[in-house]
Amino acid sequence: MNKGYLTCGRGADSDEVYTPFYAVEPIVKYIPKGFTIWCPFDEEWSAFVQVFRERGYKVIHSHIGNGQDFFDYTLNEHYDCIVSNPPFSKKDKVLKRLYELGKPFAVLLPLNSLQGIGRFKSFQKGVEILAFDKRVDYHTHENYRDYTKGNHFASAYFCHGLLPNSLILEELKKYERPLKVRMKNT
Numbered sequence: 001m002n003k004g005y006l007t008c009g010r011g012a013d014s015d016e017v018y019t020p021f022y023a024v025e026p027i028v029k030y031i032p033k034g035f036t037i038w039c040p041f042d043e044e045w046s047a048f049v050q051v052f053r054e055r056g057y058k059v060i061h062s063h064i065g066n067g068q069d070f071f072d073y074t075l076n077e078h079y080d081c082i083v084s085n086p087p088f089s090k091k092d093k094v095l096k097r098l099y100e101l102g103k104p105f106a107v108l109l110p111l112n113s114l115q116g117i118g119r120f121k122s123f124q125k126g127v128e129i130l131a132f133d134k135r136v137d138y139h140t141h142e143n144y145r146d147y148t149k150g151n152h153f154a155s156a157y158f159c160h161g162l163l164p165n166s167l168i169l170e171e172l173k174k175y176e177r178p179l180k181v182r183m184k185n186t
Helices: 003-007 021-028 047-054 088-101 117-123
Strands: 036-039 058-061 081-084 105-110 128-132 155-160 167-170
Touching: 021 047, 021 128, 021 155, 036 047, 047 058, 047 081, 088 105, 088 117, 088 155
Parallel strands: 036 058, 036 081, 081 105, 128 167
Antiparallel strands: 105 155, 128 155
16 A cells, blocks of 8 residues: 555645656646746745746746735736646635636646546636656655655646647656745744
C-alpha cells in the first residue's frame, strides 16, 4: 500500500503545496511567446513566476496572502492566460471562475479532478489535459529546498484554449532546484 496515501492531508489545511520547477517546464512550450501570464495563486518566489520570467514572459502574480483572493479579486491589467497551481480543495470553485473569466488557462490539479458533476458541466465547455509519465512531487512548508518524494496522487494540467490536442502525454524530467522563498517581515 502507498504510505503517502495513508499519511497525506486531505483538507483545506493541506492545500498549500508548491510546484517544483521541473513541473512548470512541460507547460511552457504551449504558452505563446509574447503572452502576459497571470499566476493568481502565486507569490514572487513561485516556480511558475520564476520560470516564465526566465523565459521572457511578462508575469503578473497575486495571492490571497496579499489580500488578492482569486474569487473576489479583479485584475486591472491586461493578461492573455492564467497558469497556476490552485488550492485543490477549491478546484470546483476555481474551475468555475476560470471558465467565467473566458481566458485560456492551465492549472495543475490532481488527475482525478476529471470526475465530478460540477466539473463535468465546466469541462463540457472544452478541456485539454497535459498528463505525465510519473507523479509530480511538491514542495511543502516544511521543505522549500527539496520536493517531497512519494506523492500519493497523479497530477495533470487542466487547460482550456492552450493545447493543440485534447490530450497530450509528456515525460517529466525531474531535477532539484530549491524555491527561494522570501518571507514577509512580521
